[in-house]
Amino acid sequence: MKKLITLLLVCVSTFAVHAQMNDPVQWTSEIEQISDTEFNLIYKAEIQTKWRLYSQYLGEGSGFPTEFMYDSIQKANGLKLVGKNQESKGITKFDKVFQAELTYFTGTATFTQKVEVTDPNMTSITSEVIYQSCDDEKCVLGDETFTFAIPGRETKNSLQQSKIFDPVSWSGSVNKLSDDEYELVMDATVEEKWHLYSQKSYGDDGPFPTEFSFIDAGKGYETIGKVQESETTEVFDKVFNKKISFYEGKGTFTQKIKVTDKNAKEITAEVVFMVCDDEKCLPPTAKEIKFDLTKATTAKQSEKKGSSRSLWATFFIAFGLGFGVLLTPCVFPMIPMTVSFFTKQSKNRSTGIRNAILYGLFIIVIYTGLGTAISALFGSNVMYDISTGVTFNLIMFVVLMIFAFSFMGAFEIMLPNSWMNKVDQQSNRGGIIGIFFMALALAIVSFSCTFPIAGTALLEAATVGGITPIISMLGFSCAIAIPFALFAIFPAWMNSLPKSGGWLNTVKVFLGFLELAFAFKFLSMVDIVLETHFLDREIFLAIWIAIFGTLALYLFGKIQLPHDSPIKNLSVGRASLGMLVLAFTLYMVPGLWGAPLKMISGFPPPMNGFSESPYGVGYKKRVQQASVNYSEAKHKDAPKLEEEVSHEGPHGIIAFLDYEKGLEYAKKVNKPVMIDFTGVTCVNCRKMEEQVWTEGNILNMIKNDVVLISLYADNRTKLPESEQYESKLTGNNIRTIGDKWKEFQQVHYNTNAQPLYVIQDVNGNDLTEAVAYTPDPEEYEKWLKDGIDKFNKKK
Incomplete structure (x- = not known):
């Protein structure tokens, strides 16, 4: 009776104190995964100084124990407690208030409850703790609620x-x-x-x-x-x-x-x-x-603001190209000649430096003026339309072929001598005007070396539009002009320049081979646009292998061209460059057998549609192979697949484009359905197909263990008028096949984003949660296998 009265007094004091002060115990929690279904729920209590938190296990009538409770609904639907809640070591002493030996904690206390989750759809666990803490004068009752997110299941139902x-x-x-x-x-x-x-x-x-x-x-x-x-x-x-x-x-x-x-x-x-x-x-x-x-207002149209990042990239790319032109035999020998002219003909060194700087500035003005003219004459849309047209690409192919053979020494391309003579006469006038015409003379003399490279850079910039052509030519001309000014300021640097010689012709020939390779890229564009297939991927790669293989032999000195000097010894630099070119040539060889060649992706024609053997030499017709795979179901209707399928998907996978037809076929062969909500223009759909589906056992499972139904949400094909309608659920106008599948996805899965993947049984019931973009192949394979396994268990 005495203990009962004492306990009642403690409880009364507890509620009085609780209203006057903060809780002296602060709780944190975490979950630890043991296996796919077993977890440790860990509770950590931080106890204020002079306070005590009591154990879960106290004798009857010996105070208020810490007690953990779990959601009864969760316990009824798959949450099992494994063993007792384990607690850290406490202190056991005689308590004057309760007149009994009690176990309590000071400072920090940890409690651990092992649980088993048998419900695969459970994503979190909820629990509550009720406890009492005391100091030497008073006691406080407290409670805390915890929510544990189960690892690996936190986002499982996020699509819902x-x-x-x-x-x-x-x-x-x-x-x-x-x-x-x-x-x-x-x-x-x-x-x-x-x-x-x-x-x-x-x-x-x-x-x-x-x-x-x-x-x-x-x-x-x-x-x-x-x-x-x-x-x-x-x-x-x-x-x-x-x-x-x-x-x-x-x-x-x-x-x-x-x-x-x-x-x-x-x-x-x-x-x-x-x-x-x-x-x-x-x-x-x-x-x-x-x-x-x-x-309407009369406000002027705002100026277009370009991306600073893209403009800087354009500048430095063009600067690199200009530096490459600087090393050609048309330009390099002009450096010592021009600098020597300014330093010797000027009255003093400062005048020579000023004139050389003006010379460099005029080079920049001339080339940048060309970029300004292009920018004014052509907008980005016009240049883009031109650059993707058949006529333009054919012209560029012919021009680059001519310049390539010229670089290799077959003939010399020069502007009319009358132009050069008139410019040269003006350069003798002296003063600022004479310096300007000297810069113009350099541009004309070096035309055969600068035009192919500058023209390519200018074309690329013009297709972007805006001020990009100006920035491109600014970078290109700066790379040519800066050395003239620097060597005029520091003429002693001239001694460090290599002497003109055969190496300059080697640089020119090297550029010629590159021009020859790029020429076939323009010809490939013509083939793709016209779909003539005379330059499919394998032929294109064979040509590039021949070009770069010949370049490697040239660098090793096995081949000589008309203007080459005899090679007595192979320099380290030339040998190293030759080995790099040879390695690049060998890298392209597997592309003839279907290798992707990511290093040069974008240059050869695409594998899909422009390759004789996109999946390697010896690969059987994809539709026939897939039919054999499905016929393994040993169903009498399985061989009829080719008559029913209207789409050949990536990697030779046979896919249905209609949900009902795909589901009907799945019933015949008794296989689960994999719905692929996708789009022709969906970037991440292609990433999944090319980077995830090809990993592990995924491709094999999609080909052989499921019936793939690809529903294209961007299919603009009009539905028959009798099938067009206005949706009462979403208010959307269903006019195209894509509208139909968007509506289907939105109604059933509450999202309109692609990609989205669903595994269903033959009756259209979902076997697992739908997943969206999943770049981790292991996670995607596990999801796919789980759906297939669930279907097989229901058979």
């Missing part, structure tokens, strides 16, 4: 909470240019980590470009020219093997129009666009943009 992504918002404004001309401005605001692709078309093997159409154009207004766009970020994409342009943060598009009907007040544009982040891509989405002509 996913949203319908809409990372781009569009707004429209109008600038008034004249009484009847306006400029429609379409601003795209892109959420962080997403990127919006530009208008540039990359064909079937690139991302879907942003496209604009103007409703009722020709009825009250007319469009003038094409839609112009602001500067983009451009990077080389390894998936598409080409440079891709896109917007991050914001993009601006403008369209000029002429109003033919004064009553026209409102214009509607439709934009179809595609966006991606590092993990997923959204299929092409259509949105309308409204323009109110009555609210």
Whole structure:
């Protein structure tokens, strides 16, 4: 009776104190994985000085023990406690308050409960602790709730909470240019980590470009020219093997129009666009943009701001090319001659230095002026259209072939002597004008060496547009001009220059071989555009192997060309360069048998569609091989696969393009279905197919253990009118095959992002949680195997 009264007094004091002070015990928790289903739940208590936390195991009537409780619903659905909760070593002493020996903790206490989770869908464990802590004068009751995220399952059901992504918002404004001309401005605001692709078309093997159409154009207004766009970020994409342009943060598009009907007040544009982040891509989405002509402003069009990073990259690439030209026999011998002229003909050293610096500046002015002219004459869209055309690429092929043979010594290309004579006469006038014409004379004399390289750099810059051609020529000319100024300031450096000789011709021949190799890249573009297949991947690689193999023999001195000097001894530098070229040549050889050759990806034609044997010599027809794989199901209808399949996927995988047909076939062969929500222009879909599906046993399982159904969310093929409708669930207009599969994905999996992968049984029931972009092959293989195993258990 005495102990009971004491306990009641303690409890009363506990509630009184708890309202006046902070809890003297602070709790933290963590979970430790033992196996796929077993875990340790670890609780750590930090106890304030002079306070005590009591053990879980006290005698009856001997105080209030620490007690851990677990969610009853979870315990009923697969959470099992394994053994008792283990606690760290405590202190056992006689307690004056309770008049009994009690075990308690001071400082730090740790409690560990082992659990087994038998429910595979359980992603977290919830528990609660009720405890009492005391000092020499008072006691406090406390409670704490814990949530443990089960390792490996934290994000398993994340797709269930996913949203319908809409990372781009569009707004429209109008600038008034004249009484009847306006400029429609379409601003795209892109959420962080997403990127919006530009208008540039990359064909079937690139991302879907942003496209604009103007409703009722020709009825009250007319469009003038094409839609112009602001500067983009451009990077080389390894998936598409080409440079891709896109917007991050914001993009601006403008369209000029002429109003033919004064009553026209409102214009509607439709934009179809595609966006991606590092993990997923959204299929092409259509949105309308409204323009109110009555609210047009007269503000001038804002200047386009380029990416500082891309401009710096352009500058330094062009600078490197200019430095390469500096080492050619057209330019290198001019350095000592020109510097000597300025230092000897000038009245004093300071005048010579000034004249040499002016000479360098005029070189920069001449070449940069060329870039400025190109920038003024051609916009980025015009140059891009030209550069991807058949005529232009054929012309570039012929030009580069001519210059390549000229570099090798077959003939000499020179501008008319009359031009040179007139410029030379002007250079003798002296003064600043004479120095300018000396710089112009250098540009004309070195034309045969500078044009092929400068022209290539200028072409690349012009396709980007904006001020990029100016920056390109600025970098190119700086590399040529700076040495003249430096050697004039420090003439003693001239002694360190190597003497002109046969090595200059070697440099020129080396550049000739490179020009020859690049020429076939332009010819390959013609073949791809026209789809003539006269220069498929294997033929292209054979030509490059021949070119670089011959270059290696030349560097080793086994081949001599017309203007070469006899080689008595092979220099270390030449031998080293020869070995590098030989190694590069050998590297390309496996490409003839289907090797990917990532080092030069983007130069040879793509494997898909432009290769005689994309999966290696001796590979059997892919459709037939896949049919054999499916026929192993020993079902009488299995051999009919070729009649029912309408799509050959990556790596020779046979895929259905229709969900119902694929599910029907899966029933016949009694195999699980793998739904692949994908897109022709989906970047991360290609990454999964090329970098994940090819690893481990994944490809074998997809080919042989499942029926693949690829549903393309960007398929723009129109549905029959009888099948078109407006969705009551999402409000979307279902007009195309892609719209149909987007709707299917959105309704069933609450997301509109690709890629998305689902494993189902033959009745269309999901066997596992859907997964999105999964760059870890081991994780993806485990997910795939788990779905197949679950199907086999249900057989």
